[in-house]
Amino acid sequence: xxxxxxxxxxxxxxxxxxxxxxxxxxxxxxxxxxxxxxxxxxxxxxxxxxxxxxxxxxxxxxxxxxxxxxxxxxxxxxxxxxxxxxxxxxxxxxxxxxxxxxxxxxxxxxxxxxxxxxxxxxxxxxxxxxxxxxxxxxxxxxxxxxxxxxxxxxxxxxxxxxxxxxxxxxxxxxxxxxxxxxxxxxxxxxxxxxxxxxxxxxxxxxxxxxxxxxxxxxxxxx
Ligand code: IYR
Numbered sequence: 001x002x003x004x005x006x007x008x009x010x011x012x013x014x015x016x017x018x019x020x021x022x023x024x025x026x027x028x029x030x031x032x033x034x035x036x037x038x039x040x041x042x043x044x045x046x047x048x049x050x051x052x053x054x055x056x057x058x059x060x061x062x063x064x065x066x067x068x069x070x071x072x073x074x075x076x077x078x079x080x081x082x083x084x085x086x087x088x089x090x091x092x093x094x095x096x097x098x099x100x101x102x103x104x105x106x107x108x109x110x111x112x113x114x115x116x117x118x119x120x121x122x123x124x125x126x127x128x129x130x131x132x133x134x135x136x137x138x139x140x141x142x143x144x145x146x147x148x149x150x151x152x153x154x155x156x157x158x159x160x161x162x163x164x165x166x167x168x169x170x171x172x173x174x175x176x177x178x179x180x181x182x183x184x185x186x187x188x189x190x191x192x193x194x195x196x197x198x199x200x201x202x203x204x205x206x207x208x209x210x211x212x213x214x215x216x217x218x219x220x221x222x
Contacts, residue, residue, distance in 0.1 A: 034160075035207045036171065037118075040122035042123065042199075044123050047075075049162075049167060050126070053162050056157050056161035057154045060153045063145030066134055066144040067134075068150050069129065069130065069151050069154050070131060070186065071126055071129075072126070072186070079183065080120045080125055083125060087172075087174035088114055091113075092114040118172075119195075122170075123199045124197070125195055126198055127194075128154075128194045128196065129192055130193040131190050132190075155196065162198055167199065168198070172194070172195040173195070174195070178192065
């Protein structure tokens with residue numbers, strides 16, 4: 001039998017029911033205001049905000065606590081330009097050839113196309129990599145578990161943290177995204193998972209008139 005790990009008492013903050021409900025509702029009221037923004041201003045956002053939000057992301061639960069993520073925060077105009085050019089090349093392929101009619105129809109309400117100026121305008125591109133393997137203490141390859149679930153949770157926390165801190169975001173997934181490994185010099189064992197574009201909306205920015213399904217449609221109590 002493997003030796004069990006060390007355990008510590010858990011300082012859990014107990015709330016009364018009224019407080020639980022109030023906090024849950026307040027969190028919902030705030031988070032439902034998050035919108036995917038595609039028209040960014042170049043106005044800067046302090047790096048300290050991004051650092052704190054990345055710490056939040058890094059606090060996510062993960063398979064066997066392997067923390068199978070790596071975040072490249074791109075501030076450099078030259079690297080943003082490289083990413084934009086490579087992403088737009090893939091996106092042109094997608095919109096002109098790869099995407100099915102059904103897929104293009106589904107995207108219609110969002111008004112997206114192959115032009116991705118926000119990849120250069122926004123102050124930060126946070127490129128999230130998923131690590132199928134991590135490096136062990138002796139430099140050996142160590143397998144990670146539930147990597148997609150883990151990185152998805154960390155990304156969700158990152159989006160919530162940025163929104164709470166007054167930073168607008170866009171989840172962007174040009175496909176395929178392998179070009180991000182070469183531009184950002186990440187090993188082949190890491191898979192680009194998503195680009196989170198972060199900054200402030202441009203003056204007069206608009207968002208699509210779409211809404212979320214009501215609770216009755218997305219959940220049931222049994
Ligand atoms: N990656 C493309 C297409 C795209 C796909 C989905 I699914 C979206 O929700 C939005 C866009 C693009 O970024 O334009």
